Every structure is written in structure tokens, then in C-alpha cells.
Amino acid sequence: MIRPTSVALAIASVGLALTTVVVVPDRVADHTDTVLVSAPVVPARVLTPKAKPLAGIRIALDPGHQLGNHNFPKQINRPVPAGGFKKPCNTTGTATNSGYPEATVNFAIATLVKARLEALGATVLLTRSSNSQKLWGPCVNKRGEFGAKVDARLTVSLHADGAPASDHGFHVIAPTRRKPWTTDIATASLRLAKALRSGLDGVGLARSNYIGGGTALDVRSDLGTLNMSDVPVAMIEIGNMRNAADARRMKAAKGRVLYANAVVAGIRTYLNR
Numbered sequence: 001m002i003r004p005t006s007v008a009l010a011i012a013s014v015g016l017a018l019t020t021v022v023v024v025p026d027r028v029a030d031h032t033d034t035v036l037v038s039a040p041v042v043p044a045r046v047l048t049p050k051a052k053p054l055a056g057i058r059i060a061l062d063p064g065h066q067l068g069n070h071n072f073p074k075q076i077n078r079p080v081p082a083g084g085f086k087k088p089c090n091t092t093g094t095a096t097n098s099g100y101p102e103a104t105v106n107f108a109i110a111t112l113v114k115a116r117l118e119a120l121g122a123t124v125l126l127t128r129s130s131n132s133q134k135l136w137g138p139c140v141n142k143r144g145e146f147g148a149k150v151d152a153r154l155t156v157s158l159h160a161d162g163a164p165a166s167d168h169g170f171h172v173i174a175p176t177r178r179k180p181w182t183t184d185i186a187t188a189s190l191r192l193a194k195a196l197r198s199g200l201d202g203v204g205l206a207r208s209n210y211i212g213g214g215t216a217l218d219v220r221s222d223l224g225t226l227n228m229s230d231v232p233v234a235m236i237e238i239g240n241m242r243n244a245a246d247a248r249r250m251k252a253a254k255g256r257v258l259y260a261n262a263v264v265a266g267i268r269t270y271l272n273r
């Protein structure tokens with residue numbers, strides 16, 4: 001049934017694929033028989049890389065404070081909108097008893113989390129891209145607004161607490177339903193907080209013995225970073241910097257990896273990916 005002319009045309013059009021078939025309507029049947037049936041399409045599918053689990057997802061991370069905040073008291077004490085009231089732009093953050101700063105721990109863990117999320121295909125955006133004595137901020141309102149500004153699905157704010165030395169363990173904070181500020185994100189934010197808790201539980205970290213009555217969950221109305229967010233948001237206090245064992249873990253490379261893996265697991269649980 002294939003005439004010599006159509007065989008020649010078929011051979012000539014092998015490299016031109018379907019486009020050629022479309023522009024030569026009276027040859028469609030012949031081309032279908034001779035070209036497409038024999039086309040080895042399977043190897044091409046095998047070589048197609050599998051989509052990464054977080055491909056296409058944008059995630060905001062907020063490493064709390066900035067190392068240089070204490071060098072800029074005027075700037076960081078300036079009142080900013082915090083959700084129906086004003087609060088200082090930022091604070092210096094806490095430190096271990098030996099003076100190791102919270103800003104540095106927060107930034108180190110955020111950097112590890114970012115790398116892990118990116119390896120899973122996510123796009124990760126940080127509220128601050130460096131940890132420097134020469135810098136301050138951003139202010140809490142900007143941190144809160146950041147997630148929506150960069151079109152993120154969620155924001156995780158990373159902090160470490162400063163409490164009496166016998167207090168230890170992590171807790172996660174979600175915003176209260178605060179009209180009109182957080183009514184749109186309160187439910188999802190609590191779900192995010194619980195997912196993050198499951199991640200922290202999952203790597204074997206101890207829950208707070210001083211916040212949340214064993215639940216390691218807190219819901220607060222006074223935090224600008226949470227109130228000003230328009231995407232689901234939760235803040236993690238990874239532990240108590242004034243507690244010797246918590247501080248040791250925060251300063252150790254291995255401990256930070258543990259925290260980072262926990263945060264990534266929590267985010268994946270929230271996203272169901």
C-alpha cells in the first residue's frame with residue numbers, strides 16, 4: 001500500500017516528526033504507518049528525570065534577629081506596625097551563657113534548611129541573606145510581610161529562646177486568630193506549627209518543659225512576625241540557649257543538622273510532599 005513516492009517522503013520526514021505529518025494531509029496514513037509505529041519512544045521516557053518532591057514550591061525562611069542589631073539601637077528600637085499595635089523594629093535576640101548569639105544559630109540553621117529544601121526542588125527565600133555585625137533588621141513587620149511579597153506558600157521563622165537554665169526543649173508558636181490580621185491564616189498556621197512539631201518530635205528532640213504544658217505548642221497574639229504575615233506562618237524556638245545541653249546542641253554542627261532535618265521534615269509534612 002505504500003507507493004515509492006510516499007516511502008521516500010516518509011524517510012525524508014523522519015527527522016521532522018509530527019509537524020511534517022500535519023502539513024501533508026494526504027500522506028497522514030502512510031506516515032503514521034511507517035514512521036510513528038516504529039519510533040522508539042520508551043528510552044526517552046526512561047531518561048526523563050522524575051520531578052523533585054518540592055518542585056515549584058516557594059518557601060520563606062526567617063532567621064530571627066541580625067548579628068549587628070545591638071550596634072544599631074536607634075534603628076532597631078523604632079516602633080513599627082505589629083498587627084494593630086506597634087512594637088520595636090527588632091531585638092538583639094538572646095545568647096548562650098558564654099555569649100554565643102542567637103542570630104548566628106538562627107542563620108546557620110536557616111542556611112542548612114535552605115540547602116535541603118532546594119535539593120528537594122523548592123525555591124527558598126530568606127528574610128536576611130547574611131549574618132553580620134555591620135547589619136541590622138529587617139524589622140518584624142517586614143519579616144511578617146515577606147512571605148506574601150515573595151509569593152511563598154508558607155513562612156517558617158527560626159529562633160532560639162532565652163529562659164532560666166533549667167528550662168529546655170523546643171516549642172512552636174502559631175498566631176492567634178486576630179481580626180483582621182490573622183483570620184485568613186490562623187487555621188493553616190496552626191496546622192503548620194503542628195507539622196513542624198512532628199518534624200522536631202521525629203528526630204528525637206525533647207519538647208519544651210516550660211511552654212505548652214507538654215504540647216510544645218504556643219499560640220500568641222503579640223508577635224509582629226506572625227501577625228503581619230499573609231501566608232501560613234509559624235515560629236520555632238528550637239530550644240533554650242541558657243540551658244547547657246540545648247546550647248551545646250545549637251553550637252555543634254551535628255546538632256544543627258538535626259534541627260535542620262526536623263524543620264525540613266515538618267515542612268514536607270505540612271505540604272504533604
Ligand SMILES: [Zn+2]
Pocket residue numbers: 064065093094102159160161
Ligand atoms: Zn529570637
